[in-house]
Amino acid sequence: MKKNPLGKGLESLIPKAESTRTIINEIDIADIKPNPEQPRKVFDEEALSELTDSIRRNGVIQPLVLAAGEEEGEYIIIAGERRWRAAGLAGLRRVPAVVRVLTHETEKLELALIENIQREDLGPLELARAYKNLMDTHDYRQEDVADVVGKSRSAVANTIRLLGxxxxxxxxxxxxxxxxxxxxxxxxxxxxxxxxxxxxxxxxxxxxxxxxxxxSKKEREQIMHKEEDENIFVMSLKAEMEEFFRTKIEIKPGKKGGTINIRYSSDDDLDRIIKTIRGE
Missing domain, CATH: 1.10.10.2830 (Arc Repressor Mutant, subunit A)
Structure with missing residues:
Protein backbone atom coordinates (compact mmCIF):
# COMPACT_ATOMS: atom_id res chain seq x y z
CA MET A 1 0.00 0.00 0.00
CA LYS A 2 1.18 3.49 -0.81
CA LYS A 3 2.49 5.16 2.32
CA ASN A 4 0.55 8.26 3.28
CA PRO A 5 3.04 11.17 3.17
CA LEU A 6 0.70 13.39 5.13
CA GLY A 7 1.32 11.76 8.47
CA LYS A 8 -1.40 13.11 10.74
CA GLY A 9 -3.32 14.69 7.89
CA LEU A 10 -4.31 18.26 7.25
CA GLU A 11 -4.28 19.27 10.91
CA SER A 12 -0.50 18.91 10.89
CA LEU A 13 -0.23 21.58 8.21
CA ILE A 14 -2.82 24.11 9.40
CA PRO A 15 -1.57 26.16 12.33
CA LYS A 16 -3.47 26.22 15.58
CA ALA A 17 -4.23 29.60 17.10
CA GLU A 18 -2.06 28.96 20.17
CA SER A 19 0.98 27.85 18.17
CA THR A 20 3.98 30.12 18.63
CA ARG A 21 6.39 28.27 16.35
CA THR A 22 4.39 28.61 13.14
CA ILE A 23 5.31 31.66 11.08
CA ILE A 24 2.29 33.34 9.52
CA ASN A 25 3.08 35.58 6.56
CA GLU A 26 1.03 38.30 4.91
CA ILE A 27 0.86 37.37 1.22
CA ASP A 28 -0.41 39.52 -1.66
CA ILE A 29 -3.69 38.13 -2.99
CA ALA A 30 -2.47 38.74 -6.54
CA ASP A 31 0.45 36.33 -5.96
CA ILE A 32 -1.84 33.48 -4.92
CA LYS A 33 -3.27 31.03 -7.45
CA PRO A 34 -5.93 28.31 -7.04
CA ASN A 35 -4.76 24.72 -6.86
CA PRO A 36 -5.39 23.22 -10.32
CA GLU A 37 -6.08 19.90 -8.59
CA GLN A 38 -8.57 21.39 -6.16
CA PRO A 39 -11.37 18.81 -6.12
CA ARG A 40 -13.99 21.41 -5.34
CA LYS A 41 -15.14 23.09 -8.56
CA VAL A 42 -18.35 24.82 -7.47
CA PHE A 43 -18.56 27.51 -4.77
CA ASP A 44 -21.98 28.40 -3.37
CA GLU A 45 -22.51 32.09 -4.16
CA GLU A 46 -24.69 32.80 -1.12
CA ALA A 47 -22.22 31.17 1.28
CA LEU A 48 -19.33 32.99 -0.41
CA SER A 49 -21.20 36.30 -0.04
CA GLU A 50 -21.72 35.66 3.69
CA LEU A 51 -18.04 34.82 4.13
CA THR A 52 -17.11 38.00 2.24
CA ASP A 53 -19.22 40.09 4.63
CA SER A 54 -17.61 38.36 7.62
CA ILE A 55 -14.09 38.95 6.31
CA ARG A 56 -14.92 42.57 5.53
CA ARG A 57 -15.90 43.02 9.19
CA ASN A 58 -13.39 40.77 10.94
CA GLY A 59 -10.61 40.02 8.48
CA VAL A 60 -9.30 36.54 7.68
CA ILE A 61 -9.15 34.68 11.01
CA GLN A 62 -7.84 31.31 9.81
CA PRO A 63 -4.62 31.58 7.73
CA LEU A 64 -4.50 29.98 4.32
CA VAL A 65 -2.11 27.08 3.70
CA LEU A 66 0.01 27.64 0.58
CA ALA A 67 2.78 25.93 -1.36
CA ALA A 68 5.34 27.57 -3.62
CA GLY A 69 4.18 27.81 -7.25
CA GLU A 70 6.19 27.22 -10.41
CA GLU A 71 7.02 30.91 -10.84
CA GLU A 72 9.14 32.77 -8.29
CA GLY A 73 6.96 34.67 -5.84
CA GLU A 74 3.88 32.66 -6.83
CA TYR A 75 1.89 30.54 -4.38
CA ILE A 76 -0.61 27.71 -4.84
CA ILE A 77 -3.54 27.29 -2.45
CA ILE A 78 -3.56 24.04 -0.51
CA ALA A 79 -6.27 25.00 1.96
CA GLY A 80 -8.47 28.09 2.02
CA GLU A 81 -9.59 28.88 -1.53
CA ARG A 82 -12.97 30.12 -0.32
CA ARG A 83 -11.25 32.50 2.12
CA TRP A 84 -8.96 33.71 -0.68
CA ARG A 85 -11.91 34.36 -3.00
CA ALA A 86 -13.92 36.09 -0.27
CA ALA A 87 -10.94 38.22 0.78
CA GLY A 88 -10.57 39.43 -2.80
CA LEU A 89 -14.27 40.27 -2.98
CA ALA A 90 -13.97 42.08 0.36
CA GLY A 91 -11.27 44.31 -1.10
CA LEU A 92 -8.31 42.95 0.87
CA ARG A 93 -4.90 43.15 -0.78
CA ARG A 94 -3.08 40.72 1.51
CA VAL A 95 -4.09 37.64 3.49
CA PRO A 96 -2.43 35.71 6.34
CA ALA A 97 -0.93 32.43 5.19
CA VAL A 98 1.41 29.63 6.12
CA VAL A 99 3.72 28.46 3.34
CA ARG A 100 4.55 24.77 3.38
CA VAL A 101 7.20 22.92 1.41
CA LEU A 102 5.62 19.94 -0.34
CA THR A 103 7.95 17.42 -1.92
CA HIS A 104 5.36 15.62 -4.04
CA GLU A 105 2.71 16.96 -6.42
CA THR A 106 0.40 14.29 -5.03
CA GLU A 107 0.43 16.00 -1.63
CA LYS A 108 -1.27 19.08 -3.09
CA LEU A 109 -4.23 17.02 -4.23
CA GLU A 110 -4.29 14.95 -1.05
CA LEU A 111 -4.33 18.02 1.18
CA ALA A 112 -6.97 19.82 -0.88
CA LEU A 113 -9.08 16.67 -0.85
CA ILE A 114 -8.72 16.10 2.89
CA GLU A 115 -9.48 19.74 3.69
CA ASN A 116 -12.74 19.62 1.76
CA ILE A 117 -13.72 16.26 3.21
CA GLN A 118 -13.11 17.49 6.76
CA ARG A 119 -15.20 20.58 6.05
CA GLU A 120 -17.81 18.48 4.19
CA ASP A 121 -17.60 20.91 1.28
CA LEU A 122 -17.52 18.49 -1.65
CA GLY A 123 -20.54 17.24 -3.54
CA PRO A 124 -20.72 13.49 -4.29
CA LEU A 125 -19.56 13.86 -7.89
CA GLU A 126 -16.71 16.22 -6.96
CA LEU A 127 -15.63 13.65 -4.40
CA ALA A 128 -15.86 10.82 -6.93
CA ARG A 129 -13.79 12.75 -9.48
CA ALA A 130 -11.20 13.61 -6.85
CA TYR A 131 -10.86 9.94 -5.87
CA LYS A 132 -10.57 8.95 -9.53
CA ASN A 133 -7.96 11.64 -10.13
CA LEU A 134 -5.81 10.24 -7.33
CA MET A 135 -6.10 6.80 -8.90
CA ASP A 136 -5.65 7.75 -12.55
CA THR A 137 -3.05 10.51 -12.23
CA HIS A 138 -1.14 9.48 -9.12
CA ASP A 139 -1.24 5.69 -9.38
CA TYR A 140 -3.38 5.13 -6.27
CA ARG A 141 -5.47 2.06 -5.58
CA GLN A 142 -8.86 2.29 -3.90
CA GLU A 143 -7.21 1.07 -0.69
CA ASP A 144 -4.67 3.92 -0.89
CA VAL A 145 -7.40 6.53 -1.39
CA ALA A 146 -9.36 5.07 1.52
CA ASP A 147 -6.25 5.31 3.71
CA VAL A 148 -5.67 8.97 2.79
CA VAL A 149 -9.24 10.16 3.35
CA GLY A 150 -10.00 7.95 6.35
CA LYS A 151 -12.88 6.02 4.76
CA SER A 152 -13.46 2.36 4.01
CA ARG A 153 -12.48 0.94 0.62
CA SER A 154 -16.12 0.08 -0.08
CA ALA A 155 -17.17 3.69 0.62
CA VAL A 156 -14.56 4.93 -1.86
CA ALA A 157 -15.61 2.31 -4.44
CA ASN A 158 -19.31 3.19 -4.09
CA THR A 159 -18.58 6.89 -4.53
CA ILE A 160 -16.51 6.28 -7.67
CA ARG A 161 -19.34 4.17 -9.11
CA LEU A 162 -21.44 7.34 -9.42
CA LEU A 163 -19.26 8.33 -12.37
CA GLY A 164 -20.54 5.31 -14.29
CA SER A 216 -36.82 -4.65 -8.48
CA LYS A 217 -35.02 -6.93 -6.06
CA LYS A 218 -34.21 -9.24 -8.95
CA GLU A 219 -32.58 -6.39 -10.91
CA ARG A 220 -30.48 -5.36 -7.90
CA GLU A 221 -29.34 -8.95 -7.36
CA GLN A 222 -28.44 -9.32 -11.04
CA ILE A 223 -26.40 -6.11 -10.90
CA MET A 224 -24.55 -7.21 -7.76
CA HIS A 225 -23.76 -10.68 -9.12
CA LYS A 226 -22.60 -9.26 -12.44
CA GLU A 227 -20.26 -6.79 -10.73
CA GLU A 228 -18.89 -9.47 -8.40
CA ASP A 229 -18.19 -11.80 -11.34
CA GLU A 230 -16.55 -9.00 -13.33
CA ASN A 231 -14.38 -7.96 -10.37
CA ILE A 232 -13.21 -11.53 -9.75
CA PHE A 233 -12.36 -11.98 -13.43
CA VAL A 234 -10.50 -8.67 -13.68
CA MET A 235 -8.51 -9.24 -10.48
CA SER A 236 -7.56 -12.75 -11.60
CA LEU A 237 -6.47 -11.51 -15.03
CA LYS A 238 -4.53 -8.63 -13.47
CA ALA A 239 -2.59 -10.98 -11.17
CA GLU A 240 -1.81 -13.31 -14.07
CA MET A 241 -0.53 -10.46 -16.27
CA GLU A 242 1.58 -8.95 -13.47
CA GLU A 243 3.24 -12.32 -12.94
CA PHE A 244 3.87 -12.69 -16.68
CA PHE A 245 5.25 -9.18 -17.27
CA ARG A 246 6.83 -8.81 -13.80
CA THR A 247 5.47 -5.28 -13.42
CA LYS A 248 2.34 -3.47 -12.27
CA ILE A 249 -0.69 -3.81 -14.54
CA GLU A 250 -3.74 -1.56 -14.45
CA ILE A 251 -7.02 -2.76 -15.99
CA LYS A 252 -9.83 -0.22 -16.39
CA PRO A 253 -13.09 -1.72 -17.67
CA GLY A 254 -15.40 0.75 -19.39
CA LYS A 255 -18.96 0.71 -20.65
CA LYS A 256 -17.64 -0.39 -24.02
CA GLY A 257 -14.30 -2.14 -23.80
CA GLY A 258 -11.61 -0.75 -21.55
CA THR A 259 -7.89 -0.12 -21.24
CA ILE A 260 -4.87 -2.06 -19.99
CA ASN A 261 -1.87 -0.05 -18.76
CA ILE A 262 1.51 -1.71 -18.37
CA ARG A 263 3.90 0.19 -16.10
CA TYR A 264 7.65 0.40 -16.67
CA SER A 265 10.29 2.05 -14.52
CA SER A 266 13.06 2.71 -17.06
CA ASP A 267 14.02 2.36 -20.73
CA ASP A 268 15.61 -1.00 -19.93
CA ASP A 269 12.43 -2.14 -18.23
CA LEU A 270 10.40 -1.07 -21.27
CA ASP A 271 12.75 -2.98 -23.55
CA ARG A 272 12.32 -6.08 -21.36
CA ILE A 273 8.53 -5.82 -21.53
CA ILE A 274 8.54 -5.40 -25.32
CA LYS A 275 10.76 -8.46 -25.67
CA THR A 276 8.35 -10.39 -23.46
CA ILE A 277 5.43 -9.38 -25.69
CA ARG A 278 7.38 -10.44 -28.78
CA GLY A 279 8.28 -13.72 -27.14
CA GLU A 280 12.02 -13.06 -27.36
Missing amino acids: LPEKVIMALEEGLISEGHARALIGLDEKKAVEILFKIIDNSLSVRDVEKLV
Missing part, protein backbone atom coordinates in the same frame (compact mmCIF):
# COMPACT_ATOMS: atom_id res chain seq x y z
CA LEU A 165 -24.11 6.61 -14.29
CA PRO A 166 -25.70 7.85 -17.55
CA GLU A 167 -24.90 11.46 -18.39
CA LYS A 168 -28.48 12.63 -17.81
CA VAL A 169 -28.45 11.17 -14.30
CA ILE A 170 -25.09 12.79 -13.55
CA MET A 171 -26.38 16.17 -14.76
CA ALA A 172 -29.51 15.84 -12.60
CA LEU A 173 -27.35 15.06 -9.56
CA GLU A 174 -25.06 18.02 -10.27
CA GLU A 175 -28.04 20.36 -10.64
CA GLY A 176 -29.60 19.15 -7.40
CA LEU A 177 -32.66 17.66 -9.10
CA ILE A 178 -31.99 14.33 -7.40
CA SER A 179 -30.06 13.32 -4.28
CA GLU A 180 -27.04 11.09 -3.97
CA GLY A 181 -29.34 8.39 -2.59
CA HIS A 182 -31.49 8.56 -5.72
CA ALA A 183 -28.40 8.29 -7.90
CA ARG A 184 -27.02 5.32 -5.98
CA ALA A 185 -30.29 3.46 -6.48
CA LEU A 186 -29.82 3.79 -10.26
CA ILE A 187 -26.25 2.45 -10.36
CA GLY A 188 -25.90 -0.58 -12.60
CA LEU A 189 -29.16 -0.12 -14.52
CA ASP A 190 -28.99 0.15 -18.28
CA GLU A 191 -29.21 3.72 -19.56
CA LYS A 192 -32.79 3.49 -20.84
CA LYS A 193 -34.12 2.14 -17.54
CA ALA A 194 -32.08 4.61 -15.45
CA VAL A 195 -33.26 7.64 -17.44
CA GLU A 196 -36.86 6.40 -17.35
CA ILE A 197 -36.76 6.23 -13.55
CA LEU A 198 -34.89 9.56 -13.40
CA PHE A 199 -37.81 11.35 -15.06
CA LYS A 200 -40.23 9.66 -12.65
CA ILE A 201 -38.15 10.90 -9.70
CA ILE A 202 -38.21 14.48 -10.97
CA ASP A 203 -41.84 14.54 -12.15
CA ASN A 204 -43.31 12.81 -9.10
CA SER A 205 -40.88 13.87 -6.33
CA LEU A 206 -40.14 10.24 -5.52
CA SER A 207 -38.24 9.35 -2.36
CA VAL A 208 -35.15 7.16 -2.38
CA ARG A 209 -37.26 4.33 -0.94
CA ASP A 210 -39.74 4.75 -3.82
CA VAL A 211 -36.90 4.44 -6.31
CA GLU A 212 -35.52 1.35 -4.62
CA LYS A 213 -38.96 -0.25 -4.98
CA LEU A 214 -39.02 0.62 -8.69
CA VAL A 215 -35.69 -1.11 -9.11
Whole structure:
Protein backbone atom coordinates (compact mmCIF):
# COMPACT_ATOMS: atom_id res chain seq x y z
CA MET A 1 0.00 0.00 0.00
CA LYS A 2 1.18 3.49 -0.81
CA LYS A 3 2.49 5.16 2.32
CA ASN A 4 0.55 8.26 3.28
CA PRO A 5 3.04 11.17 3.17
CA LEU A 6 0.70 13.39 5.13
CA GLY A 7 1.32 11.76 8.47
CA LYS A 8 -1.40 13.11 10.74
CA GLY A 9 -3.32 14.69 7.89
CA LEU A 10 -4.31 18.26 7.25
CA GLU A 11 -4.28 19.27 10.91
CA SER A 12 -0.50 18.91 10.89
CA LEU A 13 -0.23 21.58 8.21
CA ILE A 14 -2.82 24.11 9.40
CA PRO A 15 -1.57 26.16 12.33
CA LYS A 16 -3.47 26.22 15.58
CA ALA A 17 -4.23 29.60 17.10
CA GLU A 18 -2.06 28.96 20.17
CA SER A 19 0.98 27.85 18.17
CA THR A 20 3.98 30.12 18.63
CA ARG A 21 6.39 28.27 16.35
CA THR A 22 4.39 28.61 13.14
CA ILE A 23 5.31 31.66 11.08
CA ILE A 24 2.29 33.34 9.52
CA ASN A 25 3.08 35.58 6.56
CA GLU A 26 1.03 38.30 4.91
CA ILE A 27 0.86 37.37 1.22
CA ASP A 28 -0.41 39.52 -1.66
CA ILE A 29 -3.69 38.13 -2.99
CA ALA A 30 -2.47 38.74 -6.54
CA ASP A 31 0.45 36.33 -5.96
CA ILE A 32 -1.84 33.48 -4.92
CA LYS A 33 -3.27 31.03 -7.45
CA PRO A 34 -5.93 28.31 -7.04
CA ASN A 35 -4.76 24.72 -6.86
CA PRO A 36 -5.39 23.22 -10.32
CA GLU A 37 -6.08 19.90 -8.59
CA GLN A 38 -8.57 21.39 -6.16
CA PRO A 39 -11.37 18.81 -6.12
CA ARG A 40 -13.99 21.41 -5.34
CA LYS A 41 -15.14 23.09 -8.56
CA VAL A 42 -18.35 24.82 -7.47
CA PHE A 43 -18.56 27.51 -4.77
CA ASP A 44 -21.98 28.40 -3.37
CA GLU A 45 -22.51 32.09 -4.16
CA GLU A 46 -24.69 32.80 -1.12
CA ALA A 47 -22.22 31.17 1.28
CA LEU A 48 -19.33 32.99 -0.41
CA SER A 49 -21.20 36.30 -0.04
CA GLU A 50 -21.72 35.66 3.69
CA LEU A 51 -18.04 34.82 4.13
CA THR A 52 -17.11 38.00 2.24
CA ASP A 53 -19.22 40.09 4.63
CA SER A 54 -17.61 38.36 7.62
CA ILE A 55 -14.09 38.95 6.31
CA ARG A 56 -14.92 42.57 5.53
CA ARG A 57 -15.90 43.02 9.19
CA ASN A 58 -13.39 40.77 10.94
CA GLY A 59 -10.61 40.02 8.48
CA VAL A 60 -9.30 36.54 7.68
CA ILE A 61 -9.15 34.68 11.01
CA GLN A 62 -7.84 31.31 9.81
CA PRO A 63 -4.62 31.58 7.73
CA LEU A 64 -4.50 29.98 4.32
CA VAL A 65 -2.11 27.08 3.70
CA LEU A 66 0.01 27.64 0.58
CA ALA A 67 2.78 25.93 -1.36
CA ALA A 68 5.34 27.57 -3.62
CA GLY A 69 4.18 27.81 -7.25
CA GLU A 70 6.19 27.22 -10.41
CA GLU A 71 7.02 30.91 -10.84
CA GLU A 72 9.14 32.77 -8.29
CA GLY A 73 6.96 34.67 -5.84
CA GLU A 74 3.88 32.66 -6.83
CA TYR A 75 1.89 30.54 -4.38
CA ILE A 76 -0.61 27.71 -4.84
CA ILE A 77 -3.54 27.29 -2.45
CA ILE A 78 -3.56 24.04 -0.51
CA ALA A 79 -6.27 25.00 1.96
CA GLY A 80 -8.47 28.09 2.02
CA GLU A 81 -9.59 28.88 -1.53
CA ARG A 82 -12.97 30.12 -0.32
CA ARG A 83 -11.25 32.50 2.12
CA TRP A 84 -8.96 33.71 -0.68
CA ARG A 85 -11.91 34.36 -3.00
CA ALA A 86 -13.92 36.09 -0.27
CA ALA A 87 -10.94 38.22 0.78
CA GLY A 88 -10.57 39.43 -2.80
CA LEU A 89 -14.27 40.27 -2.98
CA ALA A 90 -13.97 42.08 0.36
CA GLY A 91 -11.27 44.31 -1.10
CA LEU A 92 -8.31 42.95 0.87
CA ARG A 93 -4.90 43.15 -0.78
CA ARG A 94 -3.08 40.72 1.51
CA VAL A 95 -4.09 37.64 3.49
CA PRO A 96 -2.43 35.71 6.34
CA ALA A 97 -0.93 32.43 5.19
CA VAL A 98 1.41 29.63 6.12
CA VAL A 99 3.72 28.46 3.34
CA ARG A 100 4.55 24.77 3.38
CA VAL A 101 7.20 22.92 1.41
CA LEU A 102 5.62 19.94 -0.34
CA THR A 103 7.95 17.42 -1.92
CA HIS A 104 5.36 15.62 -4.04
CA GLU A 105 2.71 16.96 -6.42
CA THR A 106 0.40 14.29 -5.03
CA GLU A 107 0.43 16.00 -1.63
CA LYS A 108 -1.27 19.08 -3.09
CA LEU A 109 -4.23 17.02 -4.23
CA GLU A 110 -4.29 14.95 -1.05
CA LEU A 111 -4.33 18.02 1.18
CA ALA A 112 -6.97 19.82 -0.88
CA LEU A 113 -9.08 16.67 -0.85
CA ILE A 114 -8.72 16.10 2.89
CA GLU A 115 -9.48 19.74 3.69
CA ASN A 116 -12.74 19.62 1.76
CA ILE A 117 -13.72 16.26 3.21
CA GLN A 118 -13.11 17.49 6.76
CA ARG A 119 -15.20 20.58 6.05
CA GLU A 120 -17.81 18.48 4.19
CA ASP A 121 -17.60 20.91 1.28
CA LEU A 122 -17.52 18.49 -1.65
CA GLY A 123 -20.54 17.24 -3.54
CA PRO A 124 -20.72 13.49 -4.29
CA LEU A 125 -19.56 13.86 -7.89
CA GLU A 126 -16.71 16.22 -6.96
CA LEU A 127 -15.63 13.65 -4.40
CA ALA A 128 -15.86 10.82 -6.93
CA ARG A 129 -13.79 12.75 -9.48
CA ALA A 130 -11.20 13.61 -6.85
CA TYR A 131 -10.86 9.94 -5.87
CA LYS A 132 -10.57 8.95 -9.53
CA ASN A 133 -7.96 11.64 -10.13
CA LEU A 134 -5.81 10.24 -7.33
CA MET A 135 -6.10 6.80 -8.90
CA ASP A 136 -5.65 7.75 -12.55
CA THR A 137 -3.05 10.51 -12.23
CA HIS A 138 -1.14 9.48 -9.12
CA ASP A 139 -1.24 5.69 -9.38
CA TYR A 140 -3.38 5.13 -6.27
CA ARG A 141 -5.47 2.06 -5.58
CA GLN A 142 -8.86 2.29 -3.90
CA GLU A 143 -7.21 1.07 -0.69
CA ASP A 144 -4.67 3.92 -0.89
CA VAL A 145 -7.40 6.53 -1.39
CA ALA A 146 -9.36 5.07 1.52
CA ASP A 147 -6.25 5.31 3.71
CA VAL A 148 -5.67 8.97 2.79
CA VAL A 149 -9.24 10.16 3.35
CA GLY A 150 -10.00 7.95 6.35
CA LYS A 151 -12.88 6.02 4.76
CA SER A 152 -13.46 2.36 4.01
CA ARG A 153 -12.48 0.94 0.62
CA SER A 154 -16.12 0.08 -0.08
CA ALA A 155 -17.17 3.69 0.62
CA VAL A 156 -14.56 4.93 -1.86
CA ALA A 157 -15.61 2.31 -4.44
CA ASN A 158 -19.31 3.19 -4.09
CA THR A 159 -18.58 6.89 -4.53
CA ILE A 160 -16.51 6.28 -7.67
CA ARG A 161 -19.34 4.17 -9.11
CA LEU A 162 -21.44 7.34 -9.42
CA LEU A 163 -19.26 8.33 -12.37
CA GLY A 164 -20.54 5.31 -14.29
CA LEU A 165 -24.11 6.61 -14.29
CA PRO A 166 -25.70 7.85 -17.55
CA GLU A 167 -24.90 11.46 -18.39
CA LYS A 168 -28.48 12.63 -17.81
CA VAL A 169 -28.45 11.17 -14.30
CA ILE A 170 -25.09 12.79 -13.55
CA MET A 171 -26.38 16.17 -14.76
CA ALA A 172 -29.51 15.84 -12.60
CA LEU A 173 -27.35 15.06 -9.56
CA GLU A 174 -25.06 18.02 -10.27
CA GLU A 175 -28.04 20.36 -10.64
CA GLY A 176 -29.60 19.15 -7.40
CA LEU A 177 -32.66 17.66 -9.10
CA ILE A 178 -31.99 14.33 -7.40
CA SER A 179 -30.06 13.32 -4.28
CA GLU A 180 -27.04 11.09 -3.97
CA GLY A 181 -29.34 8.39 -2.59
CA HIS A 182 -31.49 8.56 -5.72
CA ALA A 183 -28.40 8.29 -7.90
CA ARG A 184 -27.02 5.32 -5.98
CA ALA A 185 -30.29 3.46 -6.48
CA LEU A 186 -29.82 3.79 -10.26
CA ILE A 187 -26.25 2.45 -10.36
CA GLY A 188 -25.90 -0.58 -12.60
CA LEU A 189 -29.16 -0.12 -14.52
CA ASP A 190 -28.99 0.15 -18.28
CA GLU A 191 -29.21 3.72 -19.56
CA LYS A 192 -32.79 3.49 -20.84
CA LYS A 193 -34.12 2.14 -17.54
CA ALA A 194 -32.08 4.61 -15.45
CA VAL A 195 -33.26 7.64 -17.44
CA GLU A 196 -36.86 6.40 -17.35
CA ILE A 197 -36.76 6.23 -13.55
CA LEU A 198 -34.89 9.56 -13.40
CA PHE A 199 -37.81 11.35 -15.06
CA LYS A 200 -40.23 9.66 -12.65
CA ILE A 201 -38.15 10.90 -9.70
CA ILE A 202 -38.21 14.48 -10.97
CA ASP A 203 -41.84 14.54 -12.15
CA ASN A 204 -43.31 12.81 -9.10
CA SER A 205 -40.88 13.87 -6.33
CA LEU A 206 -40.14 10.24 -5.52
CA SER A 207 -38.24 9.35 -2.36
CA VAL A 208 -35.15 7.16 -2.38
CA ARG A 209 -37.26 4.33 -0.94
CA ASP A 210 -39.74 4.75 -3.82
CA VAL A 211 -36.90 4.44 -6.31
CA GLU A 212 -35.52 1.35 -4.62
CA LYS A 213 -38.96 -0.25 -4.98
CA LEU A 214 -39.02 0.62 -8.69
CA VAL A 215 -35.69 -1.11 -9.11
CA SER A 216 -36.82 -4.65 -8.48
CA LYS A 217 -35.02 -6.93 -6.06
CA LYS A 218 -34.21 -9.24 -8.95
CA GLU A 219 -32.58 -6.39 -10.91
CA ARG A 220 -30.48 -5.36 -7.90
CA GLU A 221 -29.34 -8.95 -7.36
CA GLN A 222 -28.44 -9.32 -11.04
CA ILE A 223 -26.40 -6.11 -10.90
CA MET A 224 -24.55 -7.21 -7.76
CA HIS A 225 -23.76 -10.68 -9.12
CA LYS A 226 -22.60 -9.26 -12.44
CA GLU A 227 -20.26 -6.79 -10.73
CA GLU A 228 -18.89 -9.47 -8.40
CA ASP A 229 -18.19 -11.80 -11.34
CA GLU A 230 -16.55 -9.00 -13.33
CA ASN A 231 -14.38 -7.96 -10.37
CA ILE A 232 -13.21 -11.53 -9.75
CA PHE A 233 -12.36 -11.98 -13.43
CA VAL A 234 -10.50 -8.67 -13.68
CA MET A 235 -8.51 -9.24 -10.48
CA SER A 236 -7.56 -12.75 -11.60
CA LEU A 237 -6.47 -11.51 -15.03
CA LYS A 238 -4.53 -8.63 -13.47
CA ALA A 239 -2.59 -10.98 -11.17
CA GLU A 240 -1.81 -13.31 -14.07
CA MET A 241 -0.53 -10.46 -16.27
CA GLU A 242 1.58 -8.95 -13.47
CA GLU A 243 3.24 -12.32 -12.94
CA PHE A 244 3.87 -12.69 -16.68
CA PHE A 245 5.25 -9.18 -17.27
CA ARG A 246 6.83 -8.81 -13.80
CA THR A 247 5.47 -5.28 -13.42
CA LYS A 248 2.34 -3.47 -12.27
CA ILE A 249 -0.69 -3.81 -14.54
CA GLU A 250 -3.74 -1.56 -14.45
CA ILE A 251 -7.02 -2.76 -15.99
CA LYS A 252 -9.83 -0.22 -16.39
CA PRO A 253 -13.09 -1.72 -17.67
CA GLY A 254 -15.40 0.75 -19.39
CA LYS A 255 -18.96 0.71 -20.65
CA LYS A 256 -17.64 -0.39 -24.02
CA GLY A 257 -14.30 -2.14 -23.80
CA GLY A 258 -11.61 -0.75 -21.55
CA THR A 259 -7.89 -0.12 -21.24
CA ILE A 260 -4.87 -2.06 -19.99
CA ASN A 261 -1.87 -0.05 -18.76
CA ILE A 262 1.51 -1.71 -18.37
CA ARG A 263 3.90 0.19 -16.10
CA TYR A 264 7.65 0.40 -16.67
CA SER A 265 10.29 2.05 -14.52
CA SER A 266 13.06 2.71 -17.06
CA ASP A 267 14.02 2.36 -20.73
CA ASP A 268 15.61 -1.00 -19.93
CA ASP A 269 12.43 -2.14 -18.23
CA LEU A 270 10.40 -1.07 -21.27
CA ASP A 271 12.75 -2.98 -23.55
CA ARG A 272 12.32 -6.08 -21.36
CA ILE A 273 8.53 -5.82 -21.53
CA ILE A 274 8.54 -5.40 -25.32
CA LYS A 275 10.76 -8.46 -25.67
CA THR A 276 8.35 -10.39 -23.46
CA ILE A 277 5.43 -9.38 -25.69
CA ARG A 278 7.38 -10.44 -28.78
CA GLY A 279 8.28 -13.72 -27.14
CA GLU A 280 12.02 -13.06 -27.36
